Every structure is written in C-alpha cells, then in structure tokens.
Amino acid sequence: xxxxxxxxxxxxxxxxxQYVKGVGPILSSLLxxxxxxxxxxxxxxxxxxxxxxxxxxxxxELKPGERQSGLGEVRSCGLVYYSNSKxxxxxxxxxxxxxxxxLKWFRGNERSLFYRFRKGTKLLFTGETRWFxxxxxxIHPDVEVIGEEGEKDFLHFKRIVPIYSxxxxxxxxxxxxxxxxxxxxxxxxxxxxxxxxxxxxQKLIDFREAFERVHFPPDEEPMxxxxxxxxxxxxxxxxxxxxxxxxxxxxxxxxxxxxxxxSFKGNGNLTERFLSHLPFRLTRAQERVFQEIREDxxxxxxxxxxxxxxxxxxxxxxxxxxxxxxxxxGYQASVMAPTEVLAEQHWRTLRPWAELLGMRIELxxxxxxxxxxxxxxxxxxxxxxxxxxxxxxxxxxxxxxxRLGLAxxxxxxxxxxxxxxxxxxxGVNPDILVMTATPIPRTLAMTVYGDLDLSILDxxxxxxxxxxxxxxxxxxxxxxxxxxxxxxxxxxxxxxVCPLVEESEKLDLKDATKMxxxxxxxxxxxxxxxxxxxxxxSEEKESVMKAFQEGQIxxxxxxxxxxxxxxxPNASVMVVEHAERFGLSQLHQLRGRIGRGEHPSTCLLxxxxxxxxxxxxxxxxxxxxxxxxxxxxxxxxxxxxxxFWGTRQSGFPDLRxxxxxxxxxxxxEARKEAFRLVSEDPDLSNSDHRGxxxxxxxxxxxxxxxxxxx
Numbered sequence: 001x002x003x004x005x006x007x008x009x010x011x012x013x014x015x016x017x018q019y020v021k022g023v024g025p026i027l028s029s030l031l032x033x034x035x036x037x038x039x040x041x042x043x044x045x046x047x048x049x050x051x052x053x054x055x056x057x058x059x060x061e062l063k064p065g066e067r068q069s070g071l072g073e074v075r076s077c078g079l080v081y082y083s084n085s086k087x088x089x090x091x092x093x094x095x096x097x098x099x100x101x102x103l104k105w106f107r108g109n110e111r112s113l114f115y116r117f118r119k120g121t122k123l124l125f126t127g128e129t130r131w132f133x134x135x136x137x138x139i140h141p142d143v144e145v146i147g148e149e150g151e152k153d154f155l156h157f158k159r160i161v162p163i164y165s166x167x168x169x170x171x172x173x174x175x176x177x178x179x180x181x182x183x184x185x186x187x188x189x190x191x192x193x194x195x196x197x198x199x200x201x202q203k204l205i206d207f208r209e210a211f212e213r214v215h216f217p218p219d220e221e222p223m224x225x226x227x228x229x230x231x232x233x234x235x236x237x238x239x240x241x242x243x244x245x246x247x248x249x250x251x252x253x254x255x256x257x258x259x260x261x262x263s264f265k266g267n268g269n270l271t272e273r274f275l276s277h278l279p280f281r282l283t284r285a286q287e288r289v290f291q292e293i294r295e296d297x298x299x300x301x302x303x304x305x306x307x308x309x310x311x312x313x314x315x316x317x318x319x320x321x322x323x324x325x326x327x328x329x330g331y332q333a334s335v336m337a338p339t340e341v342l343a344e345q346h347w348r349t350l351r352p353w354a355e356l357l358g359m360r361i362e363l364x365x366x367x368x369x370x371x372x373x374x375x376x377x378x379x380x381x382x383x384x385x386x387x388x389x390x391x392x393x394x395x396x397x398x399x400x401x402x403r404l405g406l407a408x409x410x411x412x413x414x415x416x417x418x419x420x421x422x423x424x425x426x427g428v429n430p431d432i433l434v435m436t437a438t439p440i441p442r443t444l445a446m447t448v449y450g451d452l453d454l455s456i457l458d459x460x461x462x463x464x465x466x467x468x469x470x471x472x473x474x475x476x477x478x479x480x481x482x483x484x485x486x487x488x489x490x491x492x493x494x495x496x497v498c499p500l501v502e503e504s505e506k507l508d509l510k511d512a513t514k515m516x517x518x519x520x521x522x523x524x525x526x527x528x529x530x531x532x533x534x535x536x537x538s539e540e541k542e543s544v545m546k547a548f549q550e551g552q553i554x555x556x557x558x559x560x561x562x563x564x565x566x567x568x569p570n571a572s573v574m575v576v577e578h579a580e581r582f583g584l585s586q587l588h589q590l591r592g593r594i595g596r597g598e599h600p601s602t603c604l605l606x607x608x609x610x611x612x613x614x615x616x617x618x619x620x621x622x623x624x625x626x627x628x629x630x631x632x633x634x635x636x637x638x639x640x641x642x643x644f645w646g647t648r649q650s651g652f653p654d655l656r657x658x659x660x661x662x663x664x665x666x667x668x669e670a671r672k673e674a675f676r677l678v679s680e681d682p683d684l685s686n687s688d689h690r691g692x693x694x695x696x697x698x699x700x701x702x703x704x705x706x707x708x709x710x
Contacts, residue, residue, distance in 0.1 A: 011189075012039065012186055012189045013038065013039050013040040013043070013186060013189050013190070014038050014039070014040060015038060015039045015186070016028070016037065016038060017031050017032075017036055017037060017038060017039060017041070017042055017178075020039065020042070020178065020181055020182055020185070021181045021185065022177055022178060022181050023178060027169075027170070027174070027178070030167060030168075030169045030170050031170065031178075033167050034165065034167055034170070039182055039186045041656075042178065042179065042182045043182060043183070043186070043187075043190070043211055044237075044656040044657060045164065045165075045179070046214055046215070046229075046234075046237070046656075046657055047162035047163055047164055047214065047215065048163060048164060048165050049163045049227060050160050050161065050162055050163060050217065050223065050226045050227060051067065051069075051126065051160070051161045051163060052160055052161075052223055053069040053124075053126055053156070053157050053158060053159060053160070053161050054158060054159060054160065054219060055069070056069050056070055056071045056124070056157075056158070057069065057070045058070070058096055058097075058098045058099075059072060059094075059095060059096050059098050059099040059100060059101050059136065060098035060099045061098075062101060062129045062136055063129060064129050064130055064131050064136070065128070065129070065130075066128065066129060067126065067127065067128045068126070068127075068129060069124065069125065069126040069157060070094075070096075070101070070124075070125055070126075071096070071122070071123070071124055071125075072094035072095050072096045072100075072101070072122070072123055072125070073094065073095060073096065073120060073121070073122055073123070074092055074093070074094055074117050074118065074119055074120060074121045074122075074123060075093045075094065075095050075100065075119065076092075076093045076119065077090070077091065077092040077093070077113070077114065077117040077118075077119070078090070078091065078114075079091075079110065080104075087106065088110075089104050089105070089106055090104070090105040090110060090113050091103070091104050091105075092104075092113075092117045092123075094123055094125065099136070100135075100136070101125075101129070101135075101136040101137070101138060102132075102135055102136065102137045102138070103123075103125060103127075103137075103138050103141050103143065104137060104138070104139050104140070105140055106139070106140070116145060117145075121145055121146075122145070122146040123143050123144070123145060123146070124143065124144040124146065124154070124156075124157040124158070125138065125141045125142065125143045125144075126141055126142045126143075126156075126157070126161075127139065127140070127141030127142065142156060142172065142173070144156050144157045155173075155176045155177065155180055155216075156172075156173055156176060159216070159217075159219065160217040160218075160219065160221060160223065160226065161176075162176065162179075162214075162215055162216065162217075164176075164179075179215050179216075180215075180216070183211065183212060183215060183216070187208050187211060187212060188208070190207055190208045190211060191207060191208075192207040192240050192695070193689075193691030193692050193694075193695050194239075194240065194243055194692075195677070195688065195689070195692075198243075198673050198677070201673070202239060202669060202673070204232075204235065204236045204239055205232050205233065205236050206236075207236060207237075207240065209233070209236075210232070210233040210234075210236035210237050211233070211237065212233075213231065213232065213233035214231065214233035214234055214237060217231070217233070228662075229659070229662065230662075234657070235666065237657045238657050238658050238663050238666050239666050239669070239670055241653070241654075241655055241656065241657055241658050242655075242658060242663065242666055242667050242670035242671075243670040243673060243674055244653060244695060244696050244699045244700075245653050245655065245670070245699075246667075246670050246671040246673075246674035246675065247674040247677070247678065247692065247696050248653065248696050248699070248700045249674070250674045250675045250677070250678035251678055251682075251683075251684070251696065253304075253675075253678075254678050254679075254682045256301065256302055256304050257301055258301075258682075259301060259302055259429055260300060260301070260429065261299070261300055261301045261302035261303070261429045261430075261431065262297075262300075262302075262326075262329075262331065262405050262429070262430065262431065263297075263298060263299065263300040264297040264298060264325050264326060264328075264329045264331075264405065264431075265298055265329070266325060266328035266329045267328070268325075268328075269328070270324045270325075270327065270328040270357060271321050271324050271325065271328075273357060274320075274321065274324060274353060274357060277353070277356060278317075280461065280462075282314070282317070283313075283314060283457075283459045283460070283461055284459060285309075285313070285314075285456075285457045285458055285459035286314050286317065286318050286457065286459075288455075289307060289318050289455040289456075289457055290318050290321050290322070292305070292453075292455050293305060293307075293318070293321075293322045293325075293433065293455065294322075294325060296431070296453065297322065297325050297326070297406075297431055302429045302430065302431055302432065303406075303431035303432060303433065303453075304431075304432050304452050304453065305432070305433055305434070305452060305453045305454070305455060306434050306435065306436070306452040306453070306454050306455065307319065307433065307434070307435035307436075307455050307456075307457065308435070308436055308454060308455070308456050308457070309435070309437065309456065309457030309458070310437065310457070310458075310460070310592075310627075310628035310629070311437050311588065311589060311591075311592025311628065312460060312461070312592055312595075312596065313437075313457040313458075313459065313460055313461070314457060314461055315410075315435045315437065315457060316346065316349060316350070316410075318457070319335065319408045319410070319433060319435060320350055320353065322406060322408065322431075322433055323335070323387055323406055323408065324357070325406075326405035326406040326431070327359055327386050327387065329405065330403065331403050331404065331405025331406065331430075332380075332383065332385065332386055332387070332388065332401050332402060332403055332404050332405060333386070333387050333388075333404070333405060333406040333407070333408065334387070334388045334389070334390070334394055334401070334404060334406075334407050334408065334423070334426070335350075335387070335388075335389045335390075335408040335409075335410060336390060336391065336392075336394050336395070336407070336408070336409050336410065336423055337389070337390070337391060337410045337411065338391070338410070338411050339391065339534065339561055340365045340366070340367060340391055340534075340538055340541060341532075341534075341541060341545070341561050342410065342411065343363060343365055343389055343390055343391050344363065344365070344538070344541070344542060344545070345545075345567065346389050346410070347361065347362075347363040347389045349567070350387070350389070354386070354387055359386040359387060360379075360384060360385050360386050360387070361385070361386065361387040361388075361389065362376060362379070362380075362385050362387075362388055362389070363388075363389050363390060364376055364380075364388055364389070364390035364391075364393045364394060364399070365390055365391045365393050365538055366391060366392070366393050366538075367537055367538030367539070368393070368538070377398055377399060377400070380399060380400065380401055380402065381400045381401075381402060382402060383402030383403060388401075392419060394423060394426070395419055395422040395423050395426070399426065400426075401426050401427055403427070404426050404427030404430045405427065405430050405431065406430055406431045406432075406433065407423050407424060407426070407427070407430050407431070407432055407433070408433045408434075408435070409423065409432070409433070409434040409435070410434075410435055410436075411435075411436055411437065434452070437589060437592065437628075465595050465598075465600060465601065466595065466626045467591050467592075467594055467595040467601045467602065467603050467626065468600070468601070468602045468603070469591065469602075469603045469604075469605065469622055469623045470602065470603070470604055470605065470623065471579070471605045471607070471619045471620070471622075471623055472604060472605065472606055472607075473606075473607060473608070473609055474606055474607065474608050474609065475609070476606075477606065480575055480604050480606060481523050481524075483573065483602065483604060484524075484555070484573055484575065484604075485524070487572050487573045487602075488524070488527055488554050488555070490572075490599075491570075492570055492571070492572040492573065492599060493548065493551065493553070493554050493555070493556070493568065493570050493571040493572070493573075494554065494555045494556070494571065494572075494573045494574065494575065495555075495556050495557075495558060495571060495573070495574040495575070495590075495593060495594065496512075496515055496516075496519065496555060496556070496557045496558070496574075496575045496577065497557075497558055497559070497560065497574065497575070497576045497577065497590055498511055498512040498515050498557065498558070498559060498577045498578070499511075499559070499560075499577065499578050499581045499582070500512065500559070512531060512532075512533050512557050512558060512559050513531065513533075515557050515577065516529050516530070516531040516557040519555055519557060524554075524555060527554035527555060528552065528553050528554055528555075529553070529554070529555045529556075529557060530544050530547060530548055530553035530555070530556045530557065531544070531556075531557050531558070532544050532545065532548075532556055532557070532558040532559075532561060533558060533559045533561055534559060534561045541561075544556070548568060548571075549568050551570060556571075560582075560586065560590065567593075567596055568593070568596070569596045569597030569598070570597055570599075571593065571594050571596070571597075571601075572594055572595075572597070572599045572600065572601045572602070573594065573601065573602050573603075573604065574590065574591065574593060574594050574601075574602075574603045574604065575604045575606060576590060576603065576604070576605050576606065577606050578606070578607065578608070579605035579606060579607050579619060580607045580608075580611045580612075580615035580618075580619065583618075583635055584618050584621060584622055584631050584632075584634055584635035585628075585631060585632050585635045587605070587619075587622050588622065588628055588631045588632075590603075591603045591622075605619055605622070605623075607619070618634070618635070621634045633661075653699045653700055653701070654699075677689075677692075684696075
C-alpha cells in the first residue's frame with residue numbers, strides 16, 4: 001500500500017498524522033488516544049510544562065530532591081538484585097571526575113538496554129536525584145547517548161525541553177521527535193488572517209514562529225513565562241483562538257440586531273393582575289431584571305437574553321412574567337426544560353397562576369402518547385394553548401405553533417446548540433430567554449454567551465436560609481444516619497442522592513436502587529423510603545414526587561434528576577453519596593433543593609477513603625461558602641471549562657490552547673478587537689477581511705447560525 005503524500009490533501013494541515021515521518025499506523029493509533037488525528041491537531045498538542053536542560057551539572061553538583069541534567073561516561077552496567085526485592089533492576093553507573101551516580105530502570109527491554117549503555121559511552125541524563133544506600137541515584141531518567149542524533153542537534157538536552165502529556169507507549173522522546181518532524185514539514189502552511197493593525201496593537205508575534213517557540217523554545221526564552229504558559233508564543237496562539245471565537249459571537253450579535261423581530265407593546269394589565277395575586281413582593285433584583293426583559297421585548301429586534309441567578313433567586317417568576325408580556329399581545333410562549341421532573345415542576349407551579357389569569361397551559365413530554373399527544377399537537381397548532389411547557393418533545397417536527405412569540409429555555413447548558421436553535425425555528429424570529437441556576441463565571445459567560453445580553457438575579461427572596469454543609473468519610477455513615485433520623489423525628493424529610501441508577505460492574509459506586517432497599521430494610525425500616533430516577537415513567541415519577549411533597553414519603557433516594565426544579569419546603573437534610581464524583585456547581589444545585597422552608601437545613605457529603613487532593617479541595621470550597629458565583633469560579637479553576645460545561649457545545653470552536661482562568665486578560669482584549677472589527681465591517685465584506693470570513697466559518701464548523709441561543 002502506497003503512502004499518501006501531504007500534497008494530495010487540499011489542506012496539508014489536515015494530513016492524517018499516520019503519514020508524518022516516523023509515525024505510521026501503530027504510533028498513530030496511540031496518538032489518537034490523545035486526540036491527535038491530523039497534523040493540525042499535533043501542532044496544537046502544546047507542551048504541558050518545560051524543563052531547563054541548558055546547564056549540565058557535574059555529578060558532585062547534583063542535589064537530592066531536585067530534577068537536574070548532567071553529563072558523564074558509562075563505567076558499568078548490568079542487572080542488579082537487591083536482597084529486599086525479588087525484582088531485577090537494570091543499573092548503569094555513570095561518572096565524571098567528581099563522582100558517580102547510579103541510573104536505575106525497573107522495567108524495560110533488557111537486551112536493548114545492554115546494547116545501548118556500553119562501557120565508555122558518553123551520556124546526557126536528566127532526572128530527580130535521590131540518596132539510596134549512601135549513593136546518588138536516578139530512577140528511570142531521560143537519557144541521551146552522545147552521537148545518537150549528532151552533538152549539534154539535541155532535542156532532549158542542552159536546551160529548554162518541552163514535556164508533553166503522555167500515554168502508554170508514547171514516551172517524551174518519541175513525542176518530541178514527532179513534533180519536530182511535524183514542524184519541519186508543515187509549519188510553513190500555518191497562517192492566520194488576523195489584520196496587521198490588531199497584531200501591532202496587541203504586540204503579537206508571527207503565527208508560525210509562535211508554534212516553533214512554544215514546542216521548542218529558544219535558549220533566550222524566559223523559563224517563568226513558559227512555565228506559566230504566558231510566553232510570546234503562547235500569547236499568540238491563545239489570542240488567535242479567542243479572537244475567532246469572539247469574532248463569531250460578534251457576527252452573530254450583529255446579525256441578530258439586523259433581524260426584524262416582534263415588538264411586544266401591551267398595556268401590562270396581565271402582569272399587574274398576576275402581581276396583585278402574588279402572596280409576596282418581588283425582590284429589587286427581580287424587578288430590575290423584568291424591566292430589562294420588557295424593554296428588550298418592546299424593541300423590534302429579537303431578544304436574546306440570559307437570566308443568571310443562584311438557586312432560589314426567583315428566575316421562574318420572572319420568566320413567567322415575560323411569557324405574560326407575549327401572551328397579552330396575542331402570541332404563544334413555550335418553556336423548554338431538560339428533564340421531565342423539571343418540566344412537570346414548572347407546569348405544577350405555573351398552572352394555578354395561568355388558569356387564574358384565564359390562560360391555557362399544557363405539558364408536553366416524551367411520556368405523553370397516542371391520542372392525547374395528537375390532540376395536544378392540534379391545540380398548539382390552532383393557538384388554543386397559550387403556554388406550552390415541555391422537554392425535548394417541544395422541538396419534534398410534529399409540534400407546530402400557531403404564533404410563537406417567546407421561547408424560554410431553562411437550564412440551557414443541558415441542551416445542545418442545535419436543540420436550542422430548533423426551538424427558535426418554531427416561530428418567526430421569536431424572542432429567546434435562556435436561564436440557568438448554575439452561576440457562570442464572567443470569563444465563561446464572555447466565552448459561551450458572548451452574543452447574549454446578560455441579566456443577573458443577585459438577590460435572594462426573604463426567608464431563604466443558608467444550608468449548613470458538612471463533609472464526612474464513609475466510615476462516619478452511622479453519624480450521618482443519626483443526623484437524618486433526628487430530622488425525621490422532628491417531622492422533617494430527607495434526600496439521599498446517588499450517582500447511579502443501578503449497580504455498575506465497572507464502577508464501585510453506591511447506586512440509587514440498592515441504596516433505597518438498604519435504607520428501607522436496614523437503616524430506616526420505621527419510615528417510608530421512595531425512589532426517583534430518570535428511567536421511571538412520567539406517571540410513576542409524578543406519583544413519587546407527589547407522595548414526597550405531601551409527606552407520605554420521609555426519605556427520597558434519587559439520582560441527580562432532582563438537581564433542579566424540585567421544591568419541598570419540609571425537606572431539611574440531604575445526603576450526597578460519592579460527593580467526589582460531582583462537580584462543585586452540581587453539588588451546589590443539589591444543595592439548593594433544601595433550605596427552602598422555615599427549618600434549618602443540612603447537606604451532608606459522603607466520600608470513600610483515598611479521594612484525590614483535588615476532590616478534597618472542591619468539597620472544602622462547598623463547605624466554606626453558599627455563594628454560587630464563588631463556587632462556580634472555584635469549579636472552573638479546579639476542573640476546567642470542558643468539565644464545567646458537562647457536555648461539548650456542538651458547533652462551538654475548539655479551545656485547544658486556552659485556559660479561561662489564566663487567559664482572562666487575553667479574552668478581554670480579543671473580545672474588544674473582534675467586536676470593534678465587526679462594528680466597522682459588519683459582514684466582513686472588506687477585501688482585506690476575506691480570509692477572516694473563511695477562517696471564522698471554518699473554525700465555527702457551521703455553528704454560526706446556531707450560536708445565538710448558545
């Protein structure tokens with residue numbers, strides 16, 4: 001089989017990595033595990049850190065506990081057996097005029113090692129020096145035999161050396177050789193059409209040079225900047241990614257501003273009637289946010305707004321008032337939620353208000369079948385239903401609105417971009433209101449929601465009490481059960497949250513089904529224990545929730561299906577099993593299910609022994625604060641944006657070099673430059689910007705038409 005040449009590919013950067021010199025099918029399969037399938041993906045596989053191997057130490061200068069590089073001559077090598085170990089250890093004694101150091105390998109091909117380390121061979125070596133039996137030792141050091149690649153062209157020594165994220169079968173030396181070959185052959189094809197005036201203002205270096213300097217830094221590169229990923233090369237690559245992200249968002253925002261939408265100019269009577277029936281007053285934050293929404297809805301361009309607020313801040317009331325603005329003007333409204341539990345909760349909450357105001361409200365979920373579903377479709381089509389609440393079922397092709405004016409998307413990060421766009425297309429440029437109870441750090445909001453106007457509910461309604469949070473190892477389970485039992489004696493109720501529905505062969509985790517059986521039979525036989533999870537049918541879930549809300553069930557065992565939307569004021573304690581398996585923001589959401597009544601509430605986090613330092617740090621952060629925004633920032637810092645989002649955003653550009661916490665200053669600059677450019681050239685029609693238009697379309701992978709509801 002002949003090997004295709006990179007010239008046979010329209011874009012050489014899309015050449016499969018298999019055809020790069022020194023790779024082949026075996027290494028390419030290993031590289032694919034690291035997400036490297038093409039030449040371009042290899043170039044964006046940036047070093048995770050660096051080692052300074054420019055200055056070689058004498059053996060006498062090697063300090064225990066430090067990672068250093070040295071030069072010496074092989075004095076002996078062979079297999080060594082230690083009396084306290086049955087394993088054979090390959091040992092190379094390397095020395096110079098100042099002393100000796102022993103290099104040890106506990107694994108490896110012995111024949112290859114014997115062949116490589118012959119007596120008299122000169123070696124460059126790097127590793128952490130240790131003391132063992134009064135001798136200097138290095139375990140599995142990086143080594144370079146002088147003469148292997150020529151003394152004037154070292155990849156692994158006598159320079160600042162890149163250290164990559166490894167996978168089994170791909171050691172550092174192999175990764176460096178591959179990246180060197182990729183740069184030598186393909187770097188000339190790297191280009192970026194960012195205008196020269198922007199590059200000058202931001203003091204950015206050449207794009208191709210940036211990749212060379214990041215992968216193989218010159219000797220004069222400051223080590224501190226490299227280690228912090230803030231070198232000139234890093235800045236150029238990161239800025240490029242952020243600029244095209246923000247350029248797409250700026251184009252989308254400008255495009256929305258040019259569209260003709262619905263100008264909702266009612267008299268406000270419906271909203272006033274609703275407020276007159278409320279048994280409480282809106283918070284100042286709710287009043288402010290509703291005013292922002294109403295002003296948006298009066299404009300003749302489509303609203304595209306995000307309501308962001310902590311758990312219990314009153315987003316649903318504000319969203320319902322926005323629906324009333326649309327309904328008063330003769331339009332329909334819809335609310336799409338990610339789970340049936342949340343959709344049903346919204347329906348139960350809003351139905352009494354809607355009916356009181358003479359509005360017809362209905363629920364559409366996947367559980368509704370047959371004639372009932374067909375009848376519902378027909379009513380929506382005729383305009384007989386004013387407000388339709390549902391799940392993904394709302395975006396099915398069969399659902400046709402008579403006159404959709406407002407689409408509300410709750411917990412929007414649970415949906416893909418395509419699903420949100422499909423809901424928008426159910427009307428003719430309807431207003432879009434998305435809301436989330438997951439507080440989003442500013443950097444993330446500027447990235448994912450850069451084309452949305454942002455409203456923040458930063459005030460809690462009176463009566464919401466802070467939830468005390470405690471963290472226990474699994475060995476303290478009896479104490480946790482006693483706390484739950486005491487609350488039940490007081491007439492309160494409890495949640496137990498598990499990460500799985502059923503037992504898994506692959507994961508040693510508590511599952512909801514077994515936990516419910518254990519609690520009912522062994523721990524709390526005197527009370528009624530209920531079970532709730534996403535695989536249950538709609539009627540069964542509704543029956544369980546109703547029994548829990550009415551106090552017939554004292555303990556509800558659930559998966560994260562209760563993360564949002566469940567409101568049981570009498571529930572005063574929550575136990576989260578395997579809390580280390582959840583993100584901070586998700587734990588904060590779960591915790592928000594309690595503390596909704598007049599009673600003091602407690603969230604108890606249970607974990608097995610031996611969890612990681614990072615997991616402990618996350619749980620400690622939750623114990624310390626009730627502030628959802630601080631928690632979200634901590635979550636983003638500890639876990640990164642990929643895990644924070646939970647699911648990959650379809651049509652969203654890859655951010656391969658960006659770290660949103662570290663690169664916030666560059667994000668702000670990239671946003672400023674992108675939005676300035678679009679304000680001057682709204683459709684990038686300037687001949688100098690043709691390359692920009694092609695690049696932003698390619699990087700957004702067709703997602704530009706979708707991102708307005710991201």
